[in-house]
Amino acid sequence: MTYARRDPDQRLLRRTRIVLAVNLTAAISWVVLLVGGIAYVVTTQQQEGVADRYLGLAMHKGTVPGIQYSCLWLFIVRNGEVEGADQAPPGLPLRGSILAVATSGLPMEESFSRNDTVYRVRTERHGNVVRQAVFDDAYLRENHWHLFGALVIAGLVGMAGAAAAGTRLSRRAIAPLEEALDRQRRFVADASHELRAPLTRLHTRTQLLLRGAPTLPQPVVAELRQLARGSRELSEVVDDLLASARLRSGRPEFERVDLSALAADLIAAEAGRLGEHELVAHLAVPESGLVVAGIEASLRRMLSALVDNAIGHGRPGGKIAIGITAVDGGRTVELVVADDGAGLDPARRHTIFTRFVRGNTGRGQRHGIGLALVREVVEDHRGTITAEGEPDNGARFTVRLPAARR
Known part of the structure; x- marks a missing residue:
């Protein structure tokens, strides 16, 4: 359906x-x-x-x-x-x-x-x-x-x-x-698509140069590492822009998507990064799974951005809790992603979802696009998203999406 x-x-x-x-x-x-x-x-x-x-x-x-x-x-x-x-x-x-x-x-x-x-x-x-x-x-x-x-x-x-x-x-x-909005979407999609290939080549060549780091002067190695980090971050920005443009292209149709399965796959895929940052992720989902009506790629991108935000603001030894439950008598699926890291200033709860608004803490993607993309995905799926938290006391993001009709 x-x-x-x-x-x-x-x-x-x-x-x-x-x-x-x-x-x-x-x-x-x-x-x-x-x-x-x-x-x-x-x-x-x-x-x-x-x-x-x-x-x-x-x-x-x-x-x-x-x-x-x-x-x-x-x-x-x-x-x-x-x-x-x-x-x-x-x-x-x-x-x-x-x-x-x-x-x-x-x-x-x-x-x-x-x-x-x-x-x-x-x-x-x-x-x-x-x-x-x-x-x-x-x-x-x-x-x-x-x-x-x-x-x-x-x-x-x-x-x-x-x-x-x-x-x-x-x-x-x-x-x-x-017409202007349509042209803007096409431009963002085309520009992002055309930028991906040269950025990928740039990052790959930088990685190849870093393999010869023992034979290179230390200042050159440091600059190459900065170049690799910058090219990776720029690629991430381009990916977010391309995802946003595709999300609003109006072409996909909603289908039944098991949000629990997406969350489980994402935690498995992020196991390496979680271990690298000494973080532990807990996933609480019902055995039967919870299905929403949406676009699988967009919902996966939304989950990835929320988990990436939690990893970026987590502290070594910290925890990330992901819970998915049915509320409102089964008519709504609620997704909660919480961490105990750097926290969130309550005064910025509404601005963090604005495009290109960056936080001053955390690591990882700090381009100001990830949470804006999350908001776009949630709104496109006729849902709501809220953020709660306090400085140095973690943050909690709650997403509510309509459950798929049987």
């Missing part, structure tokens, strides 16, 4: 693309809604002005302007007689308002609800004549709702267009970055 692998860089770019698309969509949608809102306010105000203008014309001329509007009525009161009441809706005119204006001479404007509608009423006295104009707001309200519905539909269409435009623009914006 294989598992599709997701590149963290691709996940980050995808999240960035989504955030950018959402922001662009929100910005365009906000502009569309703002324009629609302004259009709605301006249009409704213009319609309100039309109603006020009709009322004003009716009051000024004493007649309904133009043709007889079904939403506008004019009542004229002369000598107690009301003209125009025969075609009016029930409840009109407002005789109380007419009487009040006739008595006080002050104009009156009001609104009232009747007959399932709202009327706008203006009453004025012109000499001995009282005029009352009534406008039915039902048409205005209906037009407002039609306008509102049209703007809502236009807004939804605009938001859909904004979403499409935002998605397209975000893809075009992120495309150069994706």
Whole structure:
């Protein structure tokens, strides 16, 4: 059974693309809604002005302007007689308002609800004549709702267009970055691959020269040893860079990997170095083994880097403990690599996984790539890694990876 692998860089770019698309969509949608809102306010105000203008014309001329509007009525009161009441809706005119204006001479404007509608009423006295104009707001309200519905539909269409435009623009914006990352990975992989052969030849020739050390002056032997050490360290840096580039190439697929077996093979392979540094390694794993979903080469490189870090910071006579257990009800496999060596400054727990950040203690690979590569492997396998420790009291690295499905 294989598992599709997701590149963290691709996940980050995808999240960035989504955030950018959402922001662009929100910005365009906000502009569309703002324009629609302004259009709605301006249009409704213009319609309100039309109603006020009709009322004003009716009051000024004493007649309904133009043709007889079904939403506008004019009542004229002369000598107690009301003209125009025969075609009016029930409840009109407002005789109380007419009487009040006739008595006080002050104009009156009001609104009232009747007959399932709202009327706008203006009453004025012109000499001995009282005029009352009534406008039915039902048409205005209906037009407002039609306008509102049209703007809502236009807004939804605009938001859909904004979403499409935002998605397209975000893809075009992120495309150069994706291409740059791809070129960077290819460059690192190609450069590392091309450097391996000359570095290997350089190291081999240096070793051959050191075989003749008894016949060479001591200063030359010392320089050759420094050259051999430097070429070996440079080869290790190139190997880490190449492993990192391959890890993020996006080509491998996950498979079932027995982490316990990898740890046992690694301890056997490191027996010589452990003995050279007078260190003892203890491996605690279940007999049945613990399987995770991942890339075997990458997980082996992760284990190797953690053990190399423990060896590099160990002290003669010290111990390295490697434990693998199942946690979270068997859903997670936990790997712990602990040593009792130089320890770890708690303030640097989060920076030690940053590329090219080096420690001041220990021996072995101190290039600042090993633990960064470990973090990349763990994140690519959808896991987590934490570091704990104190100065001169050892360090403890805990890796948690999802267990493979049966």
